[in-house]
Amino acid sequence: MNPFTYVNARSFKEASELLTAGRFKLPVLKAGGLDVVDHLKEGLVQADALINIRRLTVDDKPNISAASGRIRINATTTLAELAASPILWKQAPVIAQAVHSAATPQARNIATAAGNLLQRPRCWYYRHEQFHCLKKGGDRCFALEGENKYHAIFGGGPCHIVHPSNLAPALSVCDATVYVTGGTREVLPIADLFHMPARGIMDEHNLTPGEVVTHIALRDKPNSGFYAIKEKQSFDWPLVVACVALDLNGETITSARVCAGAVAPVPWRLEKVEKALAGVKTTDDEGIRAAANLSGEGASPMRDNGYKVKLLAAAVRRAIVRAAGRDPEPKA
Ligand SMILES: Cc1cc2nc3c(=O)[nH]c(=O)nc-3n(C[C@H](O)[C@H](O)[C@H](O)COP(=O)(O)OP(=O)(O)OC[C@H]3O[C@@H](n4cnc5c(N)ncnc54)[C@H](O)[C@@H]3O)c2cc1C
The missing domain is CATH 3.30.390.50 (CO dehydrogenase flavoprotein, C-terminal domain)
Incomplete structure (x- = not known):
């Protein structure tokens, strides 16, 4: 995992600006962080900043x-x-x-x-950094000929998440x-x-x-x-x-x-x-x-x-x- 900056956004609007203003090369929005942190650990994203929105609300109304x-x-x-x-x-x-x-x-x-x-999808080919599948810019969906027990029965591809x-x-x-x-x-x-x-x-x-x-x-x-x-x-x-x-x-x-x-x-x-x-x-x-x-x-x-x-x-x-x-x- 590469080092990254952690920023607590003060509003949803500020989070949006931090994502697009060019201050960071690859900022990633983080709420609870469960899937974001999985992606960092699995080497699927190389964020240079996490923009945290976990504690933000729209107004004073209850959640x-x-x-x-x-x-x-x-x-x-x-x-x-x-x-x-x-x-x-x-x-x-x-x-x-x-x-x-x-x-x-x-x-x-x-x-x-x-x-x-x-x-993001749980497809084991997508999640495994050694499978360069369609979702990662590769040229095939490994589920087609591989282990597809947990994959789609509707949709017809080309990716079967x-x-x-x-x-x-x-x-x-x-x-x-x-x-x-x-x-x-x-x-x-x-x-x-x-x-x-x-x-x-x-x-x-x-x-x-x-x-x-x-x-x-x-x-x-x-x-x-x-x-x-x-x-x-x-x-x-x-x-x-x-x-x-x-x-x-x-x-x-x-x-x-x-x-x-x-x-x-x-x-x-x-x-x-x-x-x-x-x-x-x-x-x-x-x-x-x-x-x-x-x-x-x-x-x-x-x-x-x-x-x-x-x-x-x-x-x-x-x-x-x-x-x-x-x-x-x-x-x-
Ligand atoms: C062991 C395990 C079992 C699980 N089982 C289930 C299950 O049965 N059913 C199920 O539905 N889920 C399941 N999950 C998935 C889990 O519910 C999700 O990972 C979690 O809901 C992600 O929420 P988060 O707030 O942590 O998202 P984060 O990891 O913070 O973000 C996930 C993605 O959403 C984006 N994002 C977050 N908030 C916003 C926003 N406000 N606006 C725009 N983009 C945003 C982030 O940038 C990121 O791309 C399981 C997870 C684990 C670890």
Whole structure:
């Protein structure tokens, strides 16, 4: 690791200026620092300055606040705060559930909302400094012919990473918008925050240089739920993630938002499942199962990751059941 300067920014705006003013050659924005420090240790970035925003807030409001059917989350809110928020458990449970058992308790105490969204992929070829893959300017994706158990089943390449954030698909079903400073715009829909590898392989987001996320806004989605299937219950990223938000008229689903994580390079909307859920009753287990079984449509798994198609259907079914207010794993 090379020596670097550490600067505590006094505002998001100042952080943005420090990133772009030319004072440093390769300044890197640091929130909780979990992924940034991993990158320094793994030799993937050679920062000459870390611009720390960990303690910054937008104003005097609490990190999580609610008004008029919308919820605001400051960029530096920790995952632990999100997981403990009574506002989120009541008004958008999919968000609280998504981070409740993500990573480890220690990581959740440090990791921030914006850092979670913008963490880099976990692909072991990308993370290993000896593999000069597409994301590092190389000429191939090693996952294609290599070990691809944890890679994408949707998207079609040319790079087969999966989006690592639990929070991103959860925010996606809550119609979230992301507020930024330091560029020419103030806000963008969460879906526009990320791009597919074909639109730029060296990064995964659409922030322009110097743009810094200040906060995130989302709609109340009281009938929402999250389900992840993991190899290990702690200290690991899920194999598949499903997030669901339902609009209900009594017991009938009038419309649904369904988004998967860990299966594609971006949070992956499952529109066929959404359409199939319209008109289904929340007590109709067969209707819910039939809709969830559409989750894998359009998937093109590689040699070792076909298992994700079945896992995804199971996770989506359980997330729907949870969004409907029922226990997806009832005790016998
Ligand atoms: C053992 C382990 C298990 C994990 N399991 C999971 C899991 O199950 N699910 C999951 O979702 N995550 C998991 N994680 C990842 C972890 O949640 C992320 O590394 C963490 O959320 C990153 O947040 P941070 O604040 O530390 O980000 P940082 O490391 O500070 O930053 C990450 C990236 O975001 C950028 N960034 C940060 N804040 C802003 C901002 N406001 N505006 C613009 N750019 C910004 C930084 O420049 C950097 O590129 C796991 C991590 C570990 C170590």
